[in-house]
Amino acid sequence: PTIAVLNGPNLNLLGTREPELYGAATLSDIQARCEQVAAGLDVQVELFQSNHEGALVDEIQRRRGDAGIVLNAGAYTHTSVAIRDALAAVQVPFVEVHVSNVFAREDFRHHSYLSDLAAGVIVGCGVDGYEFALRRLAALTRV
Numbered sequence: 001p002t003i004a005v006l007n008g009p010n011l012n013l014l015g016t017r018e019p020e021l022y023g024a025a026t027l028s029d030i031q032a033r034c035e036q037v038a039a040g041l042d043v044q045v046e047l048f049q050s051n052h053e054g055a056l057v058d059e060i061q062r063r064r065g066d067a068g069i070v071l072n073a074g075a076y077t078h079t080s081v082a083i084r085d086a087l088a089a090v091q092v093p094f095v096e097v098h099v100s101n102v103f104a105r106e107d108f109r110h111h112s113y114l115s116d117l118a119a120g121v122i123v124g125c126g127v128d129g130y131e132f133a134l135r136r137l138a139a140l141t142r143v
């Protein structure tokens with residue numbers, strides 16, 4: 001089974017971007033960690049990052065049939081009906097991840113267009129959230 005790990009805008013800057021909020025790990029560190037964890041879970045991970053809303057919609061559409069999606073949509077979480085609709089269309093179980101605790105930040109980060117469709121939401125656990133989400137989706141594929 002394949003689990004996609006999709007990242008939205010500015011997450012290519014992880015490691016250098018506001019490290020007090022997002023920590024020191026880079027997206028390639030996350031990739032390495034996810035691949036390591038996936039190997040032990042007998043799943044395949046495929047990482048994708050884009051700063052463009054439409055590119056994320058295209059990628060979600062391509063994921064139809066996958067076992068799961070780990071999704072950090074970045075700021076599009078709080079704005080994008082298009083990403084919500086793509087997730088609803090493909091019917092792939094997804095876990096929403098935020099590295100920072102969005103509820104401890106500005107009010108505009110408290111609302112997500114995605115959460116009510118998600119199989120789970122992981123917030124404020126740093127980049128460990130990706131691993132937790134991957135483990136959860138792998139467990140769901142086994143039930």
Ligand code: DQA
Binds near residue numbers: 011109
């Ligand atoms: C984020 C939280 C969002 O509010 C923000 O726009 C991001 C990153 C997180 O991982 O904490 O880009 O999704």
